[in-house]
Amino acid sequence: MKLWEYVGRLIHFLGLPIIKYLLNGSARTRVLVIYGTKVLVVKTWIGSGRWGMPGGGIHKAESKIDSAIREVYEEVGIKLRPSDLEYVSQRRQNDDGVNVDISLFITRIENKKPIKRQILEIVDAQWLEFIEINPANSSPDLFEAVRKYMHLALT
Secondary structure, three states: OHHHHHHHHHHHHHHHHHHHHOOOOOEEEEEEEEOOEEEEEEEEEEOOOOOOOOOOEEEOOOHHHHHHHHHHHHHHOOOHHHOEEEEEEEEEEOOOOOOEEEEEEEEEOOOOOOOOOOOEEEEEEEEEHHOOOOOOOOOOOHHHHHHHHHHHOOO
């Protein structure tokens, strides 16, 4: 584990009351980026240390889809168009006592894109096989999104 991950986890747990205050009730987006049988996963340096999806907060006067596009580009350097994204669902999620409304999008890309991670926010980003995603190594929203996608793909 990298030093930044330790520092980030410490900040996450010590700063949880402030994080709860600032993020509670906020609207956020997440994007499941799929290439073949792989999914793009990220770890933020302030967080639990589990894999998640690119995404983040929706800015004032910004649409959900514009937020999703902006967040994917900022975090991993992949440019998307509105027509690339499929809206899947919105749900309230509780992470460590922080209630947020998450809008989930899926995009399937034809060519594997190089990852250009945002150094100040993203500690690691990788393409993982779907079967590598599990509750022990992934955030609840990533695990649920992969489960939903696999269910839809099989039906």
